[in-house]
Amino acid sequence: MLVSSYNSLYVLLSLIVAILASYTALNMAGRVTRTQGKASALWLAGGSFAMGTGIWSMHFIGMLAFQLPIELGYDLPRTGLSLVIAIASSAFALWLVCQKEMPLSWLLVGAVLMGIGIAAMHYTGMAALLMNPVVEYVPSLFVLSVLIAILASGAALWIAFRLRGEGKYINRARLCSSLVMGCAIVGMHYTGMSAANFPLGSVCGAVNTGIDSKWLVVLVILVTLAVCAIALIISMLDVRTSLLANSLDRANSELVQLALHDNLTRLPNRILLNDRLEQAIQKAGRQKSQFAVLFMDLDGFKLVNDTYGHHTGDQLLVEVATRINNAKRGEDTGARLGGDEFVLLIDLAEPEDAAALAQRLVEDIKAPFVLGRQTVHVSTSIGIAIFPVDGHTDHELMVNADAAMYHAKEQGRNGYCFFERTMNINAHQQLQLQQDLRKALDQNEFILHYQPKMIAPDGPMTGVEALLRWNSPNWGLVPPDRFLPLAERTGLIVPIGNWVINEACRQMAEWHALGKGEWSIAVNLSTVQLANAGLVDIVRTALQSNGLPPRFLTLEVTESTAMRDAEAALIVLDQLSALGVSISIDDFGTGYSSLLYLKRLPANELKIDRGFITELAKNNDDAAIVSAIVALGKTLGLRIVAEGVETSEQQEMLTELGCDILQGYLLGKPMSAQGMLESFNTSSNPAAATGPALAVHRYD
Known part of the structure; x- marks a missing residue:
């Protein structure tokens, strides 16, 4: 037998090419898997060519590394056939690993077919030598080489199937797997080469008619590197393009999300709500069905914003949105219009369905909100309009639901109301009143009236209480109980209160x-003023700019206002007291005050609510309550003021119970500054000049 040898450099090059071919195969498997249709077919064809060329090149370089003491050449048709076999085997392998699943049976069949294909490529390439006599193969090594090809193919198929996706460490895993696969392919090739025996006197029939091996190795390596490099570069560019396309898709989705959803709560915004509302109208018109619009507005949200800051207010809105989403059904639409206004669009079989959902929302939102270290309480008022009874257009439904919501607020808040036609009139009046109220301050339409406060029982006068009046050119003299709640709701109470x-x-x-x-x-x-961060500066500036010593100003805070957020109120009231002004607790006895907080309040005065004074002379429990309040106040060292004194009996009893100061229509009704001065100059007791006015409606 002829003695064979190998070119070590060519052997090393064949190993490198095998590893490169394996990496290309793994990369191509990933590209074919992530594409569909025509693109997938193109990647399969291109990947098969690149992978087959790489495997064939490794085999061919290995053949060129093989040396005999005779001149060798390779038959072109048979060499080309071996390349076709390599490409066909690669195409089958790529197709197989790109299936959604690979059961064990598929893996075994695929390994056998691909292993036979690679072995066929190798031995077809050996046959391209055209040896005479023919090459003799050692049966055991021949079988072993085929088994190695099958095992290597099975391992390659399993690895390629597992690594066809994308991930953080996928390229590193592919590189390691390529080393294993390359070594397996090289091992199969050189085992097959070892199985070949060349008898003495053998002659290569392809020396003169085949390919010259002296320069072919360089050409094969360059072509192989070029093919694999092009395939990998195109794959990388495709990946980058896909990533860019995905990024653009995500950006577009985010832009759509931003355009159609509220940034804070992620609920649909007004634009998307209007679209859903139009769709609901068209659907209900076709199906002769009905749906409801629930317009929600939070009660007390502005107070939360003013007291705890906008960050806490934003957290509250997010939690409210969560509770709305939890309460509604999946097919319903919940949206935020802005501020603390929310809208629900719901399909319903009966109006009672809307009432049930509204009641559930009222109860859910009334529950405390724990926001960090703060526990916040708000409620909601809900107006309900039903299509087509309460409107045929989106505008009509929204306006009427809004009118019903305001009616719910007027009824005491924390509830819901269905729309009624009469509400539109009230809604338009409220809107006009609100617009006029915004102009009133700039146009100097507000005035103050003053009611005397007398040392018990009948003087002298120790001071006055300032009472706000609105003299509107459109509405006349508007009672405070009509415009002050509106000012509170709109936030206008702050600039008005400052004035x-x-x-x-x-x-x-x-x-x-x-x-x-x-x-x-x-x-x-x-309440809103007390929560305003600039209140202390406003009071300080007013005192300084007008030259009034602080001890002559008393700020009256209702018991419920002071106790709403006792800790925050204590801070503000302490700062006001430090200025030197007096603090009076108004309407005392009507709330649920903690005596501990009452003791800590920097108050100088307790003002007994008029509700206890009205029934004082009728032998009921009010006298005992007033007596207890007076005793408590005296114990705390506070001055006691009784308001609403309208009869001599009340005047006498309050004096006997220990009240220090009396205020009411018996002693003097509210009057203008000029009227107060004229009354004082006429008599030391303003009531003597004005006379009792028990039948006059009180606006204080």
Whole structure:
């Protein structure tokens, strides 16, 4: 037998090419898997060519590494046939690993077929030598080489199937797997080469008619590297393109999300709600069905914003949106219009369905919200409009649901109302009133009236309480109980309240300049004002700009206002007290105050609510309550004021019970600044000049 040998450099090059071919195969499997249709077919064809060329090149370089003491050549047709076999085997392998599943039976059949294909490629390439006599093969090594090809093919198929996706470490895994697969392919090739025996006197018939091996190795390596490199570069570019396309898709989706959804709560916004509303109208028109629009507005949200800041307010809105989503059904639409306004669009069989959902929402939102270290309480008012009874267009339904919501607020909040036709009139009036109220401050339509406060039992006068009046050119003299709730709801109470504080200080300073230096003035603070961060600065500025000593200003805070957020109220009231102003607890006895907090409040005065005074002379429990309040106040060192004194019997009893100061129509009704001055100059008791006015409607 002829003695054979190998070119070590060519052997190393064949191993490198085998590894490169394996990596290309794994990469192509991933590309074919992630594409569909025509693109998938193109990747399968291109991947088969690149992978087959790489495997064939490894085999051919290995053949070129083989040396005999005779000149060798290769028959072109048979060499080309071996390349076709390599490409066909690669195409089968790629097709197989790109299936959704690969059962064990498929893996075994695929390994056998691909292993036979690779073995056929190898031995067809050996036959291209055209040896005479023919090559003799050692049966055991021949079988072993085929088994190695089958095992290597099975391992390659399993690895390619497992690594066809994308992941953080997928390229690293493919590289390691390529080393294993390349070594297996090389092992099969050189086992097959070892099985070949060449008898003495053998002659290569392809020396003159075949391919010259002297320069062919360089050409094969360059072509193989070019094919694999092109395949990998195209694959990488395709990956980048796919990533870019996915990024653009995500960006477009995010833009659509931003355009159609609220940024804070992720609920649909007004634009998407209008679209859903139009669709619901068309659907209900076709099917002769009905649906409901629930318009929701939070009660007390502005107070939360002013007290805890906008960050907490935003957290509250997110939690409210979550509760709305939990309460509604999957097919319903919940949207946020802005601020603390939400809308639900629901299909219904009967109006009772809307009432049931509204009641559930009222109960859910009334439950406490735990936001970090804060526990917040709000409620909701809901207006319900039903298509087609309450409107045939989206605009009509929204306007009517909004009108019903405002009616729910007027009924006491924390509830729901169905729309009624009469509500539109009230809604338009409320809207006009709100618009006029916004102009009233700029147009100087507000005035203050003053009610005397007398030392018990009948004087002298120690001060006055400032009472706000709105003299509107369109509405006339508007009672406070009509416009103050609207001012609270819209936030206008803050600038209006600031004007009241400044005007009261100005008027009292003017009276002091006229010789009334013993008078003081009391001003009511609303809940929203007390929660306003700038209140202390407003009071300080009003006192300084008008030259009024702080001790002549009393700020009245209702018991319920002070106790709503006792800790926050304590901070503000302590700062106000530090300015030197007096603090009065108004309407005392009507709330649920904690005596611990009451003791901590920097109050100088307790003001007994008029509700206890009205029934005082009728031998009921009110006298005992007033007596207890007076005793409590005296114990805490507070001045006791009783308001709403309208009869002599009340005046006498309150004096006997220990009240320090009395206020009411018996002693003097509210009047303008000029009227107050004229009344004082006429008599030391303003009631003597004005007379009792028990039948006059009170606006204080």
